[in-house]
Amino acid sequence: MSKKEKKKAQQKALPKPEETVSDSESDSDADEAVKESQSQDLAHESSDHEDSNEEHVESNDNGEEEEEEQGDSDNEKDKSKDDKKKRKKSKQVFGEDWLAETENFNVKLKKRGVIYVARVPPRMTPTKLKSLLSEFGEVTRVYLVEEDKTVRQRRRKQGGSGSKRYTEGWVEFAKKSIAKHVAQNLNTTPISNYKRSSHYGDLWNLKYLHKFKWSHLTEKVAYERRVREQKLRVEMLQARRENASYVELVETGKKLDRIEERKRKRMEREGTTPKEDSTASKRKKHNKKQKQPREERGDAAAQKALLQSLV
Numbered sequence: 001m002s003k004k005e006k007k008k009a010q011q012k013a014l015p016k017p018e019e020t021v022s023d024s025e026s027d028s029d030a031d032e033a034v035k036e037s038q039s040q041d042l043a044h045e046s047s048d049h050e051d052s053n054e055e056h057v058e059s060n061d062n063g064e065e066e067e068e069e070q071g072d073s074d075n076e077k078d079k080s081k082d083d084k085k086k087r088k089k090s091k092q093v094f095g096e097d098w099l100a101e102t103e104n105f106n107v108k109l110k111k112r113g114v115i116y117v118a119r120v121p122p123r124m125t126p127t128k129l130k131s132l133l134s135e136f137g138e139v140t141r142v143y144l145v146e147e148d149k150t151v152r153q154r155r156r157k158q159g160g161s162g163s164k165r166y167t168e169g170w171v172e173f174a175k176k177s178i179a180k181h182v183a184q185n186l187n188t189t190p191i192s193n194y195k196r197s198s199h200y201g202d203l204w205n206l207k208y209l210h211k212f213k214w215s216h217l218t219e220k221v222a223y224e225r226r227v228r229e230q231k232l233r234v235e236m237l238q239a240r241r242e243n244a245s246y247v248e249l250v251e252t253g254k255k256l257d258r259i260e261e262r263k264r265k266r267m268e269r270e271g272t273t274p275k276e277d278s279t280a281s282k283r284k285k286h287n288k289k290q291k292q293p294r295e296e297r298g299d300a301a302a303q304k305a306l307l308q309s310l311v
Helices: 003-013 017-094 098-103 105-111 126-133 149-157 176-186 214-270 274-286 294-310
Strands: 113-117 139-146 166-173 206-209
Touching: 098 105, 113 176, 126 139, 126 166, 139 214, 166 176, 166 214, 176 206
Parallel strands: none
Antiparallel strands: 113 166, 113 206, 139 166
16 A cells, blocks of 8 residues: 555544534533533522521521510519519508598598597596597597696695696597587586586586697697797706806805915015005005106296297
């Protein structure tokens, strides 16, 4: 075979370039398709994973919100239970009508009336007075003024009883109408008609006080107590001043006595009496001599005036 034939045979045996290119292109296309499919699968997986994470986060948030709502509801339930317990305790301690009574207390105070007892008989106590007047209506409060201690001591020295007595008093009724009725009907009537009673022969001396409340009485008593304390304070200060002035006078008297004692001792040393000492002092005063008589002083002044006129 010639060289040309060999070259032709070799060229026939070699693959065509177009076919090789197409094959390589097909292989690259297949690889790209595989890669794209893999990337799409990865993207789907990542998106699914993100969706699952979001769902998990949302579920967690919803769970936390539900837990918070449950906690709030539990707290509200606990508070309501505590309030109910407190109300039950207050009802047990104070009673169910306690709040209503406290609200209506001022209204009840306005409806009350006060009676003044001008004279309280002997052996009459606040409890006895309340029991006697409570037969006509509800008595809320009683106040009696005790007599002075000096009067009680004087009566005891004179041979009388040393029991406690009262001078005046006030009685409060639950209703004004009852207080007026009692004051009008019982005034100047006997307390008891039984001869064996300790109050036989004593009369009621009552008067209804118009627009007078128990608070006015407490204010009056407090004012009188303050005035009494102020008087005692003033008397104590005056006594202290008098005591201080008396002590000062005593001290000055002692000083004068000491001075006179010193003078007396000095005179005894000198051998003179007080009268002689006084006469000697008078003589010393009168024995003072004038250095120049008044007339001579007048002549000298006239001579000086003449000399000055001549000059």
